[in-house]
Amino acid sequence: MNLLASMKYLVALNEHRHFARAAEACHITQPALSNALRALEEEFGVVIVHRGRTFAGLTQEGEEVLSAAQRMLHEHMVLQQTLKSTEERPAGGLTIGAVPTAMPIAARFAAMLQARHPGILPVVLSLSSSELETRLGNLSVDLGLGYTERMDMCVGKLKAMPQYVEHYFLLRRAAVPHAVELQVGESVSWQAASQHPLCLLTPDMHNRTIVNAAFASVGCQVQAHIETNSILTMALSVVEGQVCSVMPGALVAAVRGYRELEALPLDSPQVRTPIGFMTHAQVRPSRAMAAAQAMAEDSVWLRHVATHSGLLIAP
Numbered sequence: 420m421n422l423l424a425s426m427k428y429l430v431a432l433n434e435h436r437h438f439a440r441a442a443e444a445c446h447i448t449q450p451a452l453s454n455a456l457r458a459l460e461e462e463f464g465v466v467i468v469h470r471g472r473t474f475a476g477l478t479q480e481g482e483e484v485l486s487a488a489q490r491m492l493h494e495h496m497v498l499q500q501t502l503k504s505t506e507e508r509p510a511g512g513l514t515i516g517a518v519p520t521a522m523p524i525a526a527r528f529a530a531m532l533q534a535r536h537p538g539i540l541p542v543v544l545s546l547s548s549s550e551l552e553t554r555l556g557n558l559s560v561d562l563g564l565g566y567t568e569r570m571d572m573c574v575g576k577l578k579a580m581p582q583y584v585e586h587y588f589l590l591r592r593a594a595v596p597h598a599v600e601l602q603v604g605e606s607v608s609w610q611a612a613s614q615h616p617l618c619l620l621t622p623d624m625h626n627r628t629i630v631n632a633a634f635a636s637v638g639c640q641v642q643a644h645i646e647t648n649s650i651l652t653m654a655l656s657v658v659e660g661q662v663c664s665v666m667p668g669a670l671v672a673a674v675r676g677y678r679e680l681e682a683l684p685l686d687s688p689q690v691r692t693p694i695g696f697m698t699h700a701q702v703r704p705s706r707a708m709a710a711a712q713a714m715a716e717d718s719v720w721l722r723h724v725a726t727h728s729g730l731l732i733a734p
Contacts, residue, residue, distance in 0.1 A: 426488035509706035510538030523673040613639035
């Protein structure tokens with residue numbers, strides 16, 4: 420039995436929750452995957468998988484084996500990068516997850532990291548906050564960019580690197596297109612913003628929870644005219660439709676090229692949300708991860724991110 424391969428199959432089964440899809444993801448047949456998992460059960464002398472007509476989950480012992488498998492695969496990846504690269508020239512994959520409202524910053528970070536270290540291959544994924552926290556916990560995401568205020572839900576598992584404090588804007592079509600690009604106008608209250616038809620993120624997104632709470636604090640209950648889990652849809656709905664949107668500065672910065680739009684800072688109340696990179700606190704970083712952590716704390720990067728987030732004012 421190839422123990423490392425069998426552990427990989429177990430992790431894939433837990434991710435896909437389906438024997439056939441897990442086998443396809445591992446580029447093997449379903450019988451081969453099933454046989455490898457049975458061999459794993461014989462190796463440890465426990466039942467790992469609840470079996471029925473379909474995948475029915477892992478046993479308690481299976482969850483323990485899964486946790487060990489995730490750590491083993493992580494250490495295998497770390498060892499590969501250690502042997503095939505150096506601290507000065509790191510190489511290897513790095514999976515970065517970000518909540519949708521932080522995706523523009525994650526994209527900028529990945530591009531600048533790859534330019535600084537051409538041997539690193541970043542993979543950038545858009546994930547909800549709960550998905551991001553789960554995948555950081557099971558080591559399928561190396562670095563997450565999201566709401567650090569939620570870290571109390573993952574006590575001891577994650578550590579944070581603060582990046583910026585998010586401010587919020589009402590994005591709307593300008594009465595007359597501006598000469599060059601989107602303009603930032605005078606501030607407007609959340610109560611005034613509630614009077615507009617809005618395109619908002621779906622209720623499962625943490626950003627929507629923040630926005631709803633801000634409206635509720637001034638006695639307003641908003642019914643969105645359009646809901647989406649796509650930041651591109653939010654922006655284009657305003658460009659092409661009759662709706663406005665509530666966006667954090669990082670998203671407004673990403674649509675600066677639309678001169679027919681304007682962004683009004685929202686106040687009364689002032690809503691400020693800390694955003695940071697998060698990593699697993701209990702595993703050692705790979706070469707690529709160590710390089711990413713160093714850049715996340717670099718003053719050049721932090722000045723860059725400050726100009727593309729918050730109130731969109733250069734420091």
